Amino acid sequence: MDDFHLFTSIRYDPALLQIPELGFAGTGWNQHPSPFYMLDLHRDRMLRAATYWDWPAAVAAVAGEQGLDALHTFLRAITRDVGNSPQRIKITLAADxxxxxxxxxxxxxxxxxxFPEYLPAPDPEDSARPAEARAPVRHPVYEIVVDSRETARSEFTHYKTTSRGMYDDARKRARIALGDKREVLLVNHDxxxxxGSISTPYFWRDGKWVTPxxxxxxxxxxxxxxxxxxxxxxAxxxxxxxxxVVAADSLVDGEECWISNGLLGFALGKPGKT
Known part of the structure; x- marks a missing residue:
């Protein structure tokens, strides 16, 4: 039996039930509506990983509409008694x-x-302007640092699993504690x-937002x-x-970037020194 599990972290938020009424378009799963943020994309990610590792029982558990419905039922049972406050749910999927x-x-x-309609271009004046309903606000701001060591590409950096030593080590080197508004960017051997250790980063390059x-x-x-x-x-x-491709040495202290994940959505970040 494999000694690691696949996992994904998903946001449960009853406020998402209002998404269709608020006029947001193209939000995918939440047009059903559903309190589970991008549930179908979370399922797809686990399914791709289970397929890569040739875990037939895991593939069968989440594949197709039946698998998506089963995952939805599983999550509904978990959140039945938590009330209306948002929750962080870490879902694990074993080989069996x-x-x-x-x-x-x-x-x-x-x-x-x-569900931003766009990511605002870097503009120091924007912080004083009222936020549009479908644009992300620029607060809180996460401090972004670059890891002091390089990390090798592997199946365990491509697919999200409970084998996360490389991410934990990067966070320790950056002295990031649980709950800090800080993120560390991993760098490959090139x-x-x-x-990021827990997020996808986006950088302003050549007049657009780009991601590795x-x-x-x-x-x-x-x-x-x-x-x-x-x-x-x-996105x-x-x-x-x-x-x-974004070279680590191209980052400038204080330049605006964005980070995102399945719990916080999209948040502003600013690179600085470790």
Whole structure:
């Protein structure tokens, strides 16, 4: 039996039930509506990983409409008695197809930061302007640092699993504690940004937001080596961002960037020194 599980972290938020009424378009799963943020994309990510590792029982557990419905039912049971406050749910999938979970409270997040129609271009004047309903606000701001060591591309950086030593080590080197508004960017052996320890980063380059390239299936010779995250996929499919190699030494202290994941949505970051 494999000694690791696949996992994904998903936001449970009853406020998402209002998405269709608020006029947000192209939000995918939440047009049903549903309180589970980008549930279908989370399922797809686990399914791709289970397929890569040739775990037939795990594939069967989440594949197709039946698998998506089963995952939805599983999550509804978990959240039946948690009330209306947002929750962080870590879903694990074992090789034998069994699902597990951990759940804990999560901070409120503005809907515009969960389903932005665009990512605002860097503009110091924007901080004084009222936020548009469908644009992300620029606060809180995460401090972004670059890891002091390089990390090798591997299946465990491409697919999200419980084998996370490389991410834990990067966070320790950056002295990031649980709950800090800080993120560390991993760097591959080519000197290119791979991804964040818990997020996908986006950088303003050549007049557009870009994110390090990631192939759909793991290939050691292709892409940055990072994870094909749910919010990353969502942003790419809606042309909010494009793929582009980002050299670690191209980052400038204080330049605006964005980060995203399946819990916080999209948040502003600013690179600084470790």
């Amino acid at each position: 197809g069994s699902l597990g979970h951990q759940i804990s409270p999560l901070a409120e997040t503005r809907v515009g930061n969960l 000197g290119h940004i791979m991804e 390239p990631v192939p759909k299936q793991f290939l050691a010779s292709r892409g940055s080596g990072g994870n094909d995250g749910t919010t990353r996929r969502w 790419l499919e809606r042309n909010l961002v494009a793929e582009q």
